[in-house]
Amino acid sequence: MSPSAASSFSAAEVALTEGDTERALTLLEEARQHHPDARTRGKIELLGARIEMWSDGLGAHERLLTEAARVERDDRTLAAAMLAEAAYLVQGEDDELAEVLARRSIDASRRARARPAPMSLLTLANLLTVRGDTKAAERFMRKAVSSVQRGRGGDYEALFRAAANFFWFEEYATARGLLEHLVSVGRDRAKTFLPVALDTLAAVDVRTGRLASASAKSTEALRLARLAGQDLQVASCLTTLASVEARRGLADRCRAHVDEALALASGTPFVRAYALQAMAVLELGLDRPQALIDAANSVGVEWNSLASRVVDWIPDLVEAHVRVGNRKEALRLLDEYAVVAEQTRRPTAIAAASRCRGLVSRSPEFEPHFERALELHARARTPFERARTELAYGERLRRSRRRAEARRLLAAALGGFERLGAASWAERARRELAATGGKRISADDIVALLTPHELQVAALVRKGATNKQAAGALFVSPKTIEYHLANIYAKVGVRSRTELSHFLSTNDV
Template identity: 40%
Template sequence: MNDEARGAFATRGVGLAGFDAPEARGLPPAATGVRVSSASDTVSRRALAHGQEQLRDGPVADACSALLRAAAGLRETDPAAARRALLAAASAAWSAGDHDSYRRVFAVGPCHLCGAGCASTPCARGCPEAAWRDHRIGMSAMAQGDFRRAIAVLEPRLHQVTPRAETDELCDAGSVALLLGRLPLARRLLSLALASARAAGAETAVPGIIAYLACAELREGRHAQARAHAEEGLVLARRLGQRNVAADLSAVRALVVSIAGDLPTVRAQVAEVLAVAQPHGLAQAAFLAEWAQARAELGAGKVERAAARLAPLVQPGARQGHFGLWFLAVPCFVEACVLSDRALDAPEMVDLFAVWADLGADPQAPAQLARCRALLAPADRSEELYRAALAHHERASGPYEHARTHLAFGMWLRRRRRPTEARDQLRAALVGFEHCGAVLWAERAGAELRAAGEVAGTGEAGPLSSLTPQQVRIARGVARGATNKEIAAELSISIRTVEYHLRNVFAQMGVRSRTGLAHLLANVDEDHGRGWELPDRG
């Protein structure tokens, strides 16, 4: 990590808050001193209602503009309503991926009551604006990437929130805890907010709270719970006509499903998200949906597609997926680059990701960073980095990410002819993937385990029974139409190794060509009712 990387990271933006960010705090510039007329007040309230409706089901850029106008008009006559408008405007700006508007909402000016001046100066003791201004100072620090100051200002107030607090206060506190990476606290506060909203009959608020809660569970590796909440929220959001909220929930669900390896289902869910996200300008939902599809493609061995899909999401430029979320997809991008021989695209992203990991807002990031560095490192450093990654995983919840590191390390050990050590890592990967429902990843770990010499047999019949597990996988890949390069990427071996094994396969099975092998295996699978192991790389 270096100063150049820190500067690049700050320029690109930061502000993760579950994935949405309605806890954003801020006020418009000081009022002119002219008393707002009742007619103007009515117009502002209409703008507030319209903006809130558009935020739930409409173009979010329009919602942001209406809400900022409402906040400016209501500041003098109804400060509480003005603050609600600013909260909603920040949420709209985040959903739209509008970095400039998001930062403007956070702007901290002089306090009009006690005169506190600069953006970092708290209000005088006893000022009614003190709590609000402190929150804005913390959120402004967060928007600038100063997480340590943000934590110092924001976190103490989270522990002052009691279970008897109002629904809005619980939800805001929970989303801030999510922003700061305090995931167990975030889940507790958001669960309380959900219970409070249901008890109060505030049905309209429930889908949004569920979206936050599902995000907290997803980030902590509680995939089954995240999916259950996302699907529950989807039913209600659709019934209430909250299409934007439904798109966010669909995107979370797609991220959960993406680790199961059901690529057709993920594609269908992504299409469902984009059908709303594109016309309504939902950059957040679109980013999560594209990331979900890329993650499913990576798990299915379609590494080149995954790298191509992730590149515009994480790299700087006009096509960047979202100013405050891009770093979440960097570990997948690095792995896809390495497996598809695009490693030159990855080192710069690892330096940027290191800045994010150093901020302390994501418990999984230090382990992911070490794994990324291990994937790119020379052989004499990789083992040290893999073991460092595993040590970081022991200090943070998340069985899926932990299992991915075990798998990568096990594959690395196997390629270096250290099968006993490889099997230990691969068994741990298999158990981890099974624990979180990552079906295709579990199959991949199991295949690697057999290739490392696990005593379980190949389970194959007829001509295949004489082949090693690695040869079976190569033979099935060829029969499905995959090229040697594609098979090498899928199995994380060299093309030369694929060619070597394939010559032996031809000799043992008595065929002379790829076409002959495909015909032979088609007959074997017709007799035994089995499908190909390798996915269609299309």
């Protein structure tokens, strides 16, 4: 490497670390002008491709392939990294080529007796996800994380992509741990990755019901992405903020952020999918299903893309068609989506499909579908989605003239939406609850309903005590606890310990 090329390349690395992508690209162009050798050109194109991914996500894979061919004989490890990056860039546009490049990268690493480039493993994980082979996809994800960690954890790009995959697969604790590490690193020495790490952490917060935290993180991420000139990341931040605003019923802000995101990156499937999902939550919360159908026709997200495998906008469209009376179209969409949901093995996706099946089923066949959805929500721990299922289930029960059962579910939905600050959805639940002729059950009502012994048992069950543990705490036999629980279930209209615990938590007892 010539001294001038070396100096410009090193300065570009520093600029990228500091989050100044525009300066980094300028310095890389300076380095190219100094006629670097093949290995140095490869490093320049690899770094440039990673910068372009955050700026506009276009165009660098052909340069990577050209330089990889030149350097492969002398530096197979570098060639493998370049092929892996090219594979990641081209996926979604040409999945067949992406797979070829990823496998070439792995082969080059093997011949160099080096660990596979993490981006090649993540590309294969994404391609397998699209095909429905999520078990194999998860194996590749974990191999990628292991490869980064064994390489001293400095490949922040690959570490972020792995965190995103774990987020898509609803392994929120794993995703959160990786993302919090990246945020810490980003604040300290890798500022380029700070906006995307913060924004994806905000998306985890949205899924797990921490809307205030999500809004704060994504607002900071948006400011940093704008400063860094990362247009694609700006669009992503806007869709995350729109998701928060949709849940809160802030219609004008949500629509403005969606419009800006699509103006910046309408060619990116994930941006379109997340924008449409935000609009879906907004319009359904406002009870405007036709507006959602119109938005879906306008935005146009590909059914067979990775984005449609991991962003659940299709169940919302099914619900919209049910609500406008188009049951035939709802069934068509649901039948296609249900296959995808089962393939991905994601609890939230399968629960959404089950909820939709409950919406389209004839009476009295709808109950098992809603019950399955509630069981899956308990595993996924996504409170907004659970409240939506409780609302839909309660609506069906009310229309079947089973008002007492409907009241219990609608009260739970209302409590869930209110705790989340989901104003428009809470209003929908409130209207449905009023239509049952009842009112929300208060803590005082429950205290009046249960005997002192039943209240003690209920309190212990809410804390997670088993029958044996509750019996020991109250100095009675387990059979006595069973007797009290049976009475409690009958009085408050639940059928299991899990339902009882959720009912008590929902009603702040």
